[in-house]
Amino acid sequence: MKRNFIKMRNRIMITLAGVCLAVGTVCFATAIFGLNNERLVERNPVPAMKRGVDSASSFYAATSKSQFVSKVSSMPSAVSDMSSATSAVSSTPEAIPETPRNPSGRTAYLTFDDGPSSLTAPLLDLLDKYRVKATFFVVGTNDRDETAHLQEIVRRGHAIGVHSYTHNYRQIYASADAFFADFDKMHGLIQQATGVNTKICRFPGGSVNGYNKATRKAILSELKKRGYVYYDWNVSSGDAERKTSPRMISQNTIQGVMSHRTSIVLFHNTSLKGETLRQLPGILAALQKEGCTFSALTPSVDNRSFIF
Ligand code: ZN
Numbered sequence: 001m002k003r004n005f006i007k008m009r010n011r012i013m014i015t016l017a018g019v020c021l022a023v024g025t026v027c028f029a030t031a032i033f034g035l036n037n038e039r040l041v042e043r044n045p046v047p048a049m050k051r052g053v054d055s056a057s058s059f060y061a062a063t064s065k066s067q068f069v070s071k072v073s074s075m076p077s078a079v080s081d082m083s084s085a086t087s088a089v090s091s092t093p094e095a096i097p098e099t100p101r102n103p104s105g106r107t108a109y110l111t112f113d114d115g116p117s118s119l120t121a122p123l124l125d126l127l128d129k130y131r132v133k134a135t136f137f138v139v140g141t142n143d144r145d146e147t148a149h150l151q152e153i154v155r156r157g158h159a160i161g162v163h164s165y166t167h168n169y170r171q172i173y174a175s176a177d178a179f180f181a182d183f184d185k186m187h188g189l190i191q192q193a194t195g196v197n198t199k200i201c202r203f204p205g206g207s208v209n210g211y212n213k214a215t216r217k218a219i220l221s222e223l224k225k226r227g228y229v230y231y232d233w234n235v236s237s238g239d240a241e242r243k244t245s246p247r248m249i250s251q252n253t254i255q256g257v258m259s260h261r262t263s264i265v266l267f268h269n270t271s272l273k274g275e276t277l278r279q280l281p282g283i284l285a286a287l288q289k290e291g292c293t294f295s296a297l298t299p300s301v302d303n304r305s306f307i308f
Contacts, residue, residue, distance in 0.1 A: 104291035108257045108265055109301070110134040111233065113163055113202060115269030116141065116149030122277055123269055124156050130284040133296040136269065137163035137202040140186055150193040159296035161200035162186045162228075169204060173211040176218040199228055199299040206232045208308040229299040232308045233266040239276045240268050249279045254286050264297070264306045 112123065115138055127134055136153050138160060140146070153160050164172055165186040172182045183201070191197055201223070205211065207230060212219065223230060235256030238244035244252070257263050267276050284294075 106257070106261055106263075106290070106292045108235075108263045108287065108292055108294050109231075109297050110265050110267060110294055111137060111202070111231070111297070112267050112269040113137045114139055114167065116143070116146055116153070117269055117271040117273075119269055119271055119273060119277060120149045120153070123280075124152060124158075126277065126280055126284075127158070128156060130281075130288065130294075132284060132294040133157055133159070134294065135159040135161060135200070135297040137161045138186070138190065139163050139167050140165035140189060146189075147193040150190060154194040154196055157296070159198075159200065159298065160190055160194065160196055161198050161202060161231075161297070162190065163202050164204045165189070167204050169209070169211040172204065173209075173215050173219075175215055176222050179215065179219050180222065200297055201228050201230050202232070203230060206308055208232075229301075229303050231264055231297060231301075231303050231306050233264040234260060234306055235263045235265040237265060237267050237276065237279075239273055240266075246275050246279055249276060250283050250286075253279075253283050257287055257292060258290065262305065 110132065112134060115123075115136055120136075136158055138150065138153075143149075150160065162183055163186070165182045166172065168182075172179050187198065203209070203212070207220070208216070220230075235253060237249050237253045237256075239249050253265055253267075257265060267273070269276070287294075
């Protein structure tokens with residue numbers, strides 16, 4: 001009887017010891033695993049910009065239009081707001097690198113047609129903020145601030161070129177003489193305002209358009225004789241087309257620039273192009289992050305790749 005009791009007690013004690021050992025092992029393992037998991041997270045924090053937004057196009061996809069637009073309610077006083085909107089969505093100190101961290105050898109010549117306008121000053125501020133030099137193909141506006149705008153474009157280190165004085169297709173493409181009467185007027189206005197004897201230009205509507213079929217050859221020949229270099233573009237932001245959504249302006253530009261080693265990008269700078277300004281911070285931040293360099297056009301830039 002006593003032996004049976006001792007046997008039973010031993011079994012119970014062995015069982016209890018086994019249970020304690022098992023529970024202890026589970027607790028210990030859980031504690032270690034949990035700690036390791038936390039350490040793993042601390043050691044490898046995922047940078048905000050790495051969370052699925054590595055490429056320029058996906059950067060935009062991750063940055064909704066409303067994030068920009070909600071901060072930018074009105075133009076043109078919105079440039080400072082635009083800046084904060086940009087830094088809010090693009091890892092703050094890295095948004096405007098001094099020099100690209102990963103130079104890609106990719107160059108983009110941003111061009112702005114049809115200005116100057118009331119949106120020239122905010123555009124110049126924005127380009128300064130991103131340390132970007134661009135090119136302005138200007139028109140005659142009869143605006144009393146035109147001289148000041150032209151001067152400021154040059155003072156800030158951008159290139160300036162002739163677009164047209166009247167921008168009236170029927171009038172300027174009627175003959176070579178009509179074209180140069182208009183062209184010379186704009187060239188003179190630029191030179192008088194800024195002292196720059198510009199040698200670069202862009203045809204209204206591009207070098208091949210629906211109005212210059214009969215006069216194109218004569219105009220090109222005279223232009224060459226006078227030593228001017230004209231530039232079309234190989235990337236269009238689409239900002240002049242009514243059907244282009246704000247998101248498409250960014251997508252067209254980013255994808256276009258990323259698919260060329262050298263690109264000339266068409267934008268506009270009339271007083272109606274507030275959306276272009278609103279999209280630019282996102283565009284510039286994304287492309288600078290990809291190592292893209294922005295330069296102003298000079299007549300030495302070979303125009304052959306940029307003629308339609
Ligand atoms: Zn134009």
